[in-house]
Amino acid sequence: MITSFVLKALDRNIVVVAALLLALAALVPALNLLTAPDHALHVPTYIVSLTGKYLTYALLALALDLVWGFCGILSLGHAAFFALGGYAMGMYLMRQIGARGSYGNPLLPDFMVFLNWKELPWFWYGFDMFWFAALMAVLVPGLLAFVFGWFAFRSRVNGVYLSIITQAMTFALLLAFFRNDMGFGGNNGLTDFKDILGFNIQSDGTRSALFAASAVALALSLVIASGIVRSKYGKVLAGVRDAESRTRFLGYRVEHVKLFAFTVSAMMAGVAGALYVPQVGIINPGEFEPANSIEVVIWTAVGGRGTLIGPIVGAILVNGGKSIFTAAFPEFWLFALGGLFILVTLFLPKGIVGTARHAVERCREHGRARKAEEAHAHTAEPQAAE
Amino acid sequence: MHARLIHHFLQCLLIAICVTVTMLATDLKAADGLRAMVDALGGGNFQQNQKQVEALAGTGDPKVVPALEALAAGDLYQRKADGVVFIVRPAGGNFTLVDALTGEAGGEVPKAALEKIKVNNGLRRAIRSALGGLTLMSPDAGVRLKAASTILRAPSADALEGLDAALAAEKDGAVKAVLEQARAASVLVSNRPADEKKAAVATVVKTGGREALSLLSAALSSADESLRPDIEAGIDQIEDQLALWAAGQNIWYGLSLGSVLLLAAIGLAITFGVMGIINMAHGEMVMLGAYTTFVVQQVIRTSFPGLFDWSLAIALPLAFLVTGAVGLVIERGIIRFLYGRPLETLLSTWGVSLILQQAVRSIFGPTNQEVGNPSWMSGAFELGGLTITWNRMWIIVFSLAVFASLLFLLKKTPMGLQMRAVTQNRRMAASMGIRTPWIDALTFALGSGIAGIAGVALSQIDNVSPNLGQGYIIDSFMVVVFGGVGNLWGTLVGAFTLGILNKVLEPYAGAVLGKILVLVLIILFIQKRPRGLFALKGRAVEA
Numbered sequence: 001m002i003t004s005f006v007l008k009a010l011d012r013n014i015v016v017v018a019a020l021l022l023a024l025a026a027l028v029p030a031l032n033l034l035t036a037p038d039h040a041l042h043v044p045t046y047i048v049s050l051t052g053k054y055l056t057y058a059l060l061a062l063a064l065d066l067v068w069g070f071c072g073i074l075s076l077g078h079a080a081f082f083a084l085g086g087y088a089m090g091m092y093l094m095r096q097i098g099a100r101g102s103y104g105n106p107l108l109p110d111f112m113v114f115l116n117w118k119e120l121p122w123f124w125y126g127f128d129m130f131w132f133a134a135l136m137a138v139l140v141p142g143l144l145a146f147v148f149g150w151f152a153f154r155s156r157v158n159g160v161y162l163s164i165i166t167q168a169m170t171f172a173l174l175l176a177f178f179r180n181d182m183g184f185g186g187n188n189g190l191t192d193f194k195d196i197l198g199f200n201i202q203s204d205g206t207r208s209a210l211f212a213a214s215a216v217a218l219a220l221s222l223v224i225a226s227g228i229v230r231s232k233y234g235k236v237l238a239g240v241r242d243a244e245s246r247t248r249f250l251g252y253r254v255e256h257v258k259l260f261a262f263t264v265s266a267m268m269a270g271v272a273g274a275l276y277v278p279q280v281g282i283i284n285p286g287e288f289e290p291a292n293s294i295e296v297v298i299w300t301a302v303g304g305r306g307t308l309i310g311p312i313v314g315a316i317l318v319n320g321g322k323s324i325f326t327a328a329f330p331e332f333w334l335f336a337l338g339g340l341f342i343l344v345t346l347f348l349p350k351g352i353v354g355t356a357r358h359a360v361e362r363c364r365e366h367g368r369a370r371k372a373e374e375a376h377a378h379t380a381e382p383q384a385a386e
Numbered sequence: 387m388h389a390r391l392i393h394h395f396l397q398c399l400l401i402a403i404c405v406t407v408t409m410l411a412t413d414l415k416a417a418d419g420l421r422a423m424v425d426a427l428g429g430g431n432f433q434q435n436q437k438q439v440e441a442l443a444g445t446g447d448p449k450v451v452p453a454l455e456a457l458a459a460g461d462l463y464q465r466k467a468d469g470v471v472f473i474v475r476p477a478g479g480n481f482t483l484v485d486a487l488t489g490e491a492g493g494e495v496p497k498a499a500l501e502k503i504k505v506n507n508g509l510r511r512a513i514r515s516a517l518g519g520l521t522l523m524s525p526d527a528g529v530r531l532k533a534a535s536t537i538l539r540a541p542s543a544d545a546l547e548g549l550d551a552a553l554a555a556e557k558d559g560a561v562k563a564v565l566e567q568a569r570a571a572s573v574l575v576s577n578r579p580a581d582e583k584k585a586a587v588a589t590v591v592k593t594g595g596r597e598a599l600s601l602l603s604a605a606l607s608s609a610d611e612s613l614r615p616d617i618e619a620g621i622d623q624i625e626d627q628l629a630l631w632a633a634g635q636n637i638w639y640g641l642s643l644g645s646v647l648l649l650a651a652i653g654l655a656i657t658f659g660v661m662g663i664i665n666m667a668h669g670e671m672v673m674l675g676a677y678t679t680f681v682v683q684q685v686i687r688t689s690f691p692g693l694f695d696w697s698l699a700i701a702l703p704l705a706f707l708v709t710g711a712v713g714l715v716i717e718r719g720i721i722r723f724l725y726g727r728p729l730e731t732l733l734s735t736w737g738v739s740l741i742l743q744q745a746v747r748s749i750f751g752p753t754n755q756e757v758g759n760p761s762w763m764s765g766a767f768e769l770g771g772l773t774i775t776w777n778r779m780w781i782i783v784f785s786l787a788v789f790a791s792l793l794f795l796l797k798k799t800p801m802g803l804q805m806r807a808v809t810q811n812r813r814m815a816a817s818m819g820i821r822t823p824w825i826d827a828l829t830f831a832l833g834s835g836i837a838g839i840a841g842v843a844l845s846q847i848d849n850v851s852p853n854l855g856q857g858y859i860i861d862s863f864m865v866v867v868f869g870g871v872g873n874l875w876g877t878l879v880g881a882f883t884l885g886i887l888n889k890v891l892e893p894y895a896g897a898v899l900g901k902i903l904v905l906v907l908i909i910l911f912i913q914k915r916p917r918g919l920f921a922l923k924g925r926a927v928e929a
Binding site: 074151152154155156157158159160161163164165167168169171172175176178179290291294297298301331334335337338339340341342344345346349 | 662664666720723724727728729730731732733734736737738739740741743744745748856860863864867871898899901902905906908909910912913914916917
C-alpha cells in the first residue's frame with residue numbers, strides 16, 4: 001500500500017524537484033565544507049544558512065498549498081503553526097545552553113532567572129531531550145490544528161470566515177506569547193542558542209547539516225503531499241474544494257476530509273518552524289504576526305496555487321528577491337512586493353508554475369494535434385488515391 | 387399747601403443726608419480701623435500676625451480679602467519710611483504699590499524702600515481658614531461656593547463657627563448643600579459630641595466620593611465605640627457607590643473603544659460586508675484620512691492660524707474626497723477584475739496596502755506626525771463620578787452620526803437602492819438598467835471615503851504614522867464578521883459589544899489577556915453562528 005502511495009506520488013515533475021533538492025542537500029554542504037574559502041565554487045556559510053532558511057519557508061508554503069490549493073481552505077494562521085514548531089525547537093535549544101547562560105543557572109533559562117522564577121514550569125519538562133522537542137514540534141501544531149479544525153469544520157465555517165478566524169487565532173497567540181507570564185521569554189523570545197545535539201550551532205558543519213536536513217525534509221514533504229493529493233482521498237479533497245455541498249451530498253464526511261488535510265499541513269508547518277529556528281538563531285512572538293501568514297499566502301500564489309512545486313518556487317523567489325532588494329534599495333522593496341501581489345493576482349492567477357505548466361500543456365496539445373493531423377493526412381492520402 | 391409740601395420734602399432730604407453722612411462716617415471709621423489692623427501686620431512676629439489675621443477675619447469685611455491673599459502669596463510689603471502696608475507688583479526693577487484695602491495704585495518705589503512681611507506655614511493655614519470664613523460671607527454666590535468646597539476638601543474644626551454663621555445666612559440652595567457637607571466634614575474632625583457626629587456621618591455618606599471615603603476612614607481610627615458601626619456602614623455604602631461608578635467608568639471606556647471600532651469598521655462593512663471584497667487596504671484608507679488631517683493642520687498652522695479650531699471640519703470633506711478617489715482608482719484599476727474571487731482580492735489589496743504604506747513613509751517619513759486637538763476637543767468634564775474627556779465624547783457622537791448618515795444613504799436614497807440591488811442580484815439589477823460597474827466603483831469609493839473620515843477622527847486619539855492602519859485592520863475584520871457580514875446594524879452592535887466586553891474584562895484579566903479572551907470568544911462565537919450576530923438570510927447568502 002505504501003509503495004503504491006509512493007509510486008502514485010512520483011510523477012515526473014515531483015521526481016525532478018525532489019531529486020534536485022536531494023542533490024542540493026549533498027552538494028551545497030560539500031561545496032561549503034570541502035572547498036577552500038577562496039575557491040571559485042566555495043559557498044559561504046551565510047549563504048548556506050540563508051538558503052536553508054528559504055527552504056524552511058518553502059516547506060511552510062508547501063504546507064499551505066496542501067490546504068489552500070487542494071482543499072480551498074485559505075488559512076491566514078499558518079505562521080502560527082510554524083512559530084509553534086519553532087518554539088518547541090527553541091525550548092530544546094534553550095535547555096541545551098545549561099549553565100552557560102549569563103546567569104549561569106544550570107536548570108533555568110536566563111529570562112526565567114531574570115523574572116525571578118524559582119523552578120521550571122511544567123510545560124518545559126522534557127525539552128532537554130531532542131526527540132521529545134522534535135515530537136512536540138510536530139504534535140503541538142498538529143493538535144492545535146486538529147482542535148481548531150474540529151470545531152471550525154464541524155460548524156461549517158468556511159471561506160472568508162475561516163480565513164478571518166484563523167487570523168484571530170494567530171493574533172491571539174501573538175498577544176499571548178508577548179506576555180512574560182506565559183513562560184516563553186515574552187517580547188524577546190528565545191535566543192542565544194549554543195548547540196544542538198552536542199554540536200556548536202554556529203559551526204560550518206552544523207549549518208551545512210541543518211541545510212541538508214531542511215532540503216531532505218522538503219523533498220520528503222513534497223513526496224508525501226504529492227502522494228496525498230494523488231490518492232483517492234486527494235480526489236475527494238479536490239471535490240471538497242470545487243463543490244463542497246455536492247461532495248457532502250454524495251456521502252463524504254467533508255469535515256473529516258478537511259480536518260485531515262489541515263492537521264497534516266499544520267504538522268508540516270511545525271517541522272518547517274523547527275528547522276527554521278536553529279538556522280536563524282532566534283524565535284520571538286513576531287513570528288505570529290498575521291502579516292507573516294499573509295506573506296506565506298503570497299509566496300504560494302506567486303509560485304502557483306495547487307501545484308505543490310509552485311509554492312517552493314514562489315517562496316524561494318520572493319524571499320531571494322527580498323534579500324537582494326532590501327539590501328540594494330530598501331525604500332523600493334515594499335513597492336516591488338506590493339506591485340508583485342497586484343500583478344500576480346491580475347495577470348498570473350495560476351502563478352508562475354501554473355502558467356508555465358499550462359503553456360507547456362498547450363504546446364504539447366498543439367504538437368499532438370498537429371501530429372494527429374499529419375497522421376490523418378498520411379492515412380488520408382492513400383485513401384484519396386484509392 | 388405748597389409750603390407744607392416743600393417743608394416735608396426738605397425734612398426728608400435732611401434726614402436722608404444725615405443718615406448718609408453718619409453711614410459714611412462709620413464706614414470711614416471702620417476703614418480706619420481696618421487700615422490700622424492691616425498696618426499692624428507689618429511689625430509683628432509670626433504669632434502676633436496669626437492673631438492679627440484672626441482679628442481681620444473677625445471683622446467679616448470682604449475688603450481685607452486681597453490683603454490676606456497677598457500675604458499668603460508673599461506679595462505684602464511694609465514701607466520702611468512710614469510703616470504703611472501695601473500689596474506690591476513687580477515692575478521692572480521696582481515695585482508698583484497697590485493700596486492693601488482699596489486696591490488703588492500708589493506709584494512705583496525701589497525695592498530697597500520696602501520690607502517683605504514674612505509668612506510661615508502656620509500663618510498660611512490661619513490665612514486659609516480666615517479666607518474661607520470671609521469668603522463664605524461674600525455677596526457673590528460663586529465665591530461662597532468655592533469657599534465652601536475648599537473647606538470641604540480640607541475640613542478643620544476651626545471653620546465650624548464660620549460655617550454655622552454662613553449656614554444661617556445662606557439663601558442659595560446649591561451653596562447651602564455644599565456648606566452642610568463642609569460642616570459635616572468639619573464636625574467629624576472636631577471634638578464635638580457623638581450624636582452630632584452621627585448626623586455628620588450621615589451627611590458625609592450622602593456626599594459620597596473618594597474624599598468622603600478617606601475622611602470616614604480617618605475618622606474611624608479616632609471614633610469612639612458608639613460611632614463605629616455608623617462609620618463602617620457608611621464606608622461600605624460609599625465603597626459600593628464607588629464600585630458602581632468604576633463599573634460605569636469601564637462601560638464608558640468600553641463605549642469609547644466601541645466607537646473607535648465602529649469608526650474603523652464601518653467603511654469595511656461596506657467594502658467587505660456589502661461588496662464581499664476582503665479589503666486589506668482598508669486600514670491604509672484610515673491612515674490616509676489621518677494624514678489628510680495632518681496636511682490640513684500644517685497648512686492652517688503656516689497660513690491661517692486663526693482657523694485652527696475649524697481644521698477638523700475642513701479636513702473631513704477633504705479626507706472623504708482623497709480616500710474616495712484613491713478607492714475609485716483601486717476599484718477601477720484592480721478590483722473590478724477580481725469580482726467573484728474574494729480570496730484573491732485579499733492578495734491584491736494587501737499589495738495595495740504595502741504600496742500605500744511605503745508611499746506615505748517615503749513622502750512624510752516613518753516617524754509620528756503631530757496632529758493637534760482643536761480647543762473644543764481638549765479637556766474633560768465630570769459627570770457624577772465619571773471623568774469624560776471631550777475628544778472621546780465627540781468621537782462617540784461622530785461615530786454614531788457617520789453610522790446614521792450611512793444608513794440613511796443606503797436605505798433612503800436612490801443611490802443606496804441601486805447599491806443594494808447590485809449586491810443582491812447583479813444580473814437582475816443590470817437588466818433593470820442599473821450601470822453595475824459604475825455602482826461597484828461608487829460603492830467601493832464610498833467605503834474608502836468613510837474610512838478616510840474615520841481617519842480624521844482617529845488622528846485625534848492615535849499616533850499618526852504610516853503604520854496607523856495596521857493597528858485597526860484585524861479589529862475591523864473581527865467587528866464585521868462578529869456583527870454579521872452585509873448588515874450595518876450588526877457592525878454597530880458588534881463594535882460596541884466588543885468594545886465594552888474588552889474594557890469590562892480588562893480590570894480582571896489585564897489588557898492583553900482581556901484582548902486574547904475576546905479573540906477566543908469571537909472564534910467560539912463564529913462556531914456557534916458561522917455568519918455572525920445578524921446573519922443575512924435568503925438567496926443572497928449563497929451568491
